[in-house]
Amino acid sequence: MEDLVRQLEEIVGREAVVAGRDKMESYLFDETCIPVRPPAVFDCVLVKPGSGTEVSRILKLANEKRIPVYPRGGGTGLVGGAVPTRSGIILSLERMNRIEVDLENLMAVAEAGATLGGLLKAAEEAGLSFPPHPGDEGAQIGGLVACNAGGARAVKHGVMRNFVKGLEVVLPTGEVIGFGGKLLKDNMGYNLMHLIIGSEGTLGIITKVVLRLNPKAPYSFTLLLPFNSRHDALNAVPKILRSGITPLALEYVEKELMGRSAEHLGEKWVFEGEVFLIAILAGEENIVYSEAEKLSQICVENKGLEPLVAERRDEQESILRIRSNIYTALKRDSMDILDTTVPPSAVGRLADAIDSIAERYNAYIPVYGHAADGNVHSHIMRKDADNYEAVKREIYEATMRLGGTITGEHGVGKIRVNELYKFTHPKSIELMKGIKRLFDPNNILNPSTVLEV
């Protein structure tokens, strides 16, 4: 280990290499629920390169010596992807955090260690916007691309993949490759860039990303659409989507969860109603108003109660902050958070299936999520730990019967590898393993993540 530290110091300088558990504790875990989080191996060296060239030299060294490398972004992942599970190198991109906005092409070029918060701010300062909001603002661009993160606004704008136009990637062998660019069209051969997007740090280290930006929407407001039951609220979703209105976000939440999250933040949830759809509408003011009216009418015709409007920016932000913090508020009492996803028209049936599983196991399963994407977050709580495996299996099976996937946004990481194998065609697994071998012949990059090779 001493030799490795010295060699890494030669590449990045002494101040960018950290050895010793006490100095790198916060790099040894991510936001995965603790009972299912993979145990970290402490015998690691943390290195913080300052350029793509340094990343390349680190990977050449690691590949030569067959040392595992664990790429790390903001550590907000929910499936243990960034947790080091063998003795090796933790590679943090945090020093590579520059962002340049290209106003002419409506693009940003961000280094992988820039945060989502930093990107949103840079776009806003340039009079533009980065429409997706894929999760915690402390997540880094490299991590968001590596996970193909989704978030609340995917219903209108899609996931990270829809915004990535170019990548700079360092392969496990140390070669640096550029994919795509500031291009809206690019059909040159197989699209390897899209293979890297969502590969969870197993095929290459993302060092730079070209992202599409949008002009800012002139006006937005948030509608709270209360319902008496989960069933009624989620069954209204396909009707909204069929109406031709595509909200910026259409989230499903429950009063109890919003109350817990508000309390966790030291705020209050003051709105009447048991369960809610939260719709964010954005665009020209007159269009937003007419969409809001139509949307309210659809909900009322489908067992919804009187809608509530948040027009002030601070009110809107408070609702979204409370929604975004449900996970954090529930985390302490949770065994696991699932993010199963079904075709949008089946989201009500998935919720019904989860209700029936909860009843059979006498379990409490809080549910919330990105309703219009069919993407439901369901928590299995610590109090139901005895039935954890059975409840999880039943939710996955119900999801698959509805034509869904076991993960719509969080990914496989290190904790869902068995389920990936269980629910994926063996030929697909064989092809994935072949791709991993081509990119990473010595299996040094984030081993035991996505695949067990």
Ligand SMILES: Cc1cc2nc3c(=O)[nH]c(=O)nc-3n(C[C@H](O)[C@H](O)[C@H](O)COP(=O)(O)OP(=O)(O)OC[C@H]3O[C@@H](n4cnc5c(N)ncnc54)[C@H](O)[C@@H]3O)c2cc1C
């Ligand atoms: C409160 C909260 C809310 C969230 N909401 C959402 C949401 O709405 N939608 C959603 O999709 N996710 C959400 N997430 C999950 C998380 O924010 C995303 O998965 C995010 O993409 C992780 O980014 P990160 O930088 O924190 O990556 P990390 O957790 O550090 O790493 C995640 C994975 O990416 C790899 N990786 C990181 N950086 C690189 C790089 N430069 N090159 C190659 N691989 C890399 C790691 O090895 C690991 O496998 C949420 C998380 C929290 C805590």
